[in-house]
Amino acid sequence: MRLGEMRYIVNNPDVMLRLLWQHIVLAIGALLIAAAVSIPLGYFIHGKQKLTTAVLGVLGMLYTIPSLVLMILLLPLFGLNAKTVIVALVIYCQIILVRNVIAGLDAVNPSIIEAAKGMGMTKAQRFIRVQLPLIMPVLIAGMRLAAVVATAIATIGAMFGAGGLGTLLFNGISQGRFDKIIAGSLSVALLAGSLNWSLQYAEKRLDKIARIRAMNPAVSQKTPSHLGMRIE
């Protein structure tokens, strides 16, 4: 890569920062909404075998739909704005997060729950103070994958007027401005990479703590494999 091609980043730090910020708000905002939906959903369907299979089946099918297609299909409902992109992102992240919430809850040693019951904890207390901290490493592992996916899809979201770093890519292609394409690709790759690495670090830290707390080395091994998972 020639140095001259980096000129867009060097010459337009204000544009870069604005688009980066838009991208982060879009991806992380959607991720947080997705987590707020998936944790209760996973908690509710956990342990109900048929319901879990049905919900995961539907969510898996939604994940198969290409993100561009999903956003186009949502377009008449939400219009040409960030809302369409956010809804698509939330739908997309569900399968990853719900799967991990359920896997995490399944891996919690039942005797720990019994002990919490015996101490007189209510259901809500048990969830917030016992189960949630224990499933945190698995949940963060899901959040990591979801963050990478959300960053990627938010890039395509620029087509639908959501802003973000994808704007540089689409403008660059239509104007034949290679410096914009390079600026957009590099920055979005760096963003996805740094989200991935920082959450990976958090995952490792939390995992150690959880293992010590639970004295249950199996917890971390129960993270669902993402071999069959597509990252957009």
Next chain:
Amino acid sequence: MSLAQETWAYALGHLDELQQATLDHLLLVTSALLISLFVCIPLGVWTSRSRGTANFVINGINGVRVIPSLAILFLMVPYMGVGLDTAVVALTILAMPPILVNTDAAFRTIDPAVKEAAAGMGMTPRQILFKVEFPLALPVILTGIRTASTEVIASATLAAFIGSGGLGLFVQRGYAMYRPSILFVGAIPVALLTLAAEILLSSLQRVIQPPTAAKTA
């Protein structure tokens, strides 16, 4: 006119073009998938046998996997220009990680006792590879191919922006003219293609599932 009627009317009015675009799309997808299969299956067998290579290659691949597909597609343009070749190269890069990672995992997780039994029966290493390991690994490799094909069908739509043709042509046109009906003419066949690929490959997976290997990824 409602959106559905408008979409239908546009599709009927451009039937020849739609047919050609679908064929182009399929050609794009199959060539990218075939190239990555030829590269990644031997590579995966190799990495599954040597720890050092595996760490190096798989970590590298995981690093690449984090980059959004749109960035990979568009980043090709400054170096290769626009056109079909560029799109095929980019799509091949996108198809490689799932196939490689799954092939590596499939061969790595084969029970060594099975291989030893095969060797004890007097099979040559080549026979073990093709008659024992491959059939056992195939379901997991197919999972990777499934992931890759969904990925490639989806990304091939975006590849129209870098001049590949295919169904993304309608998406590109609908986007430029801001006509949701034209966007739909591109989007619906793509959705159907992903669904068809998913059904086809998952039933294939069920057929070839060897009775002994109950565990897949």
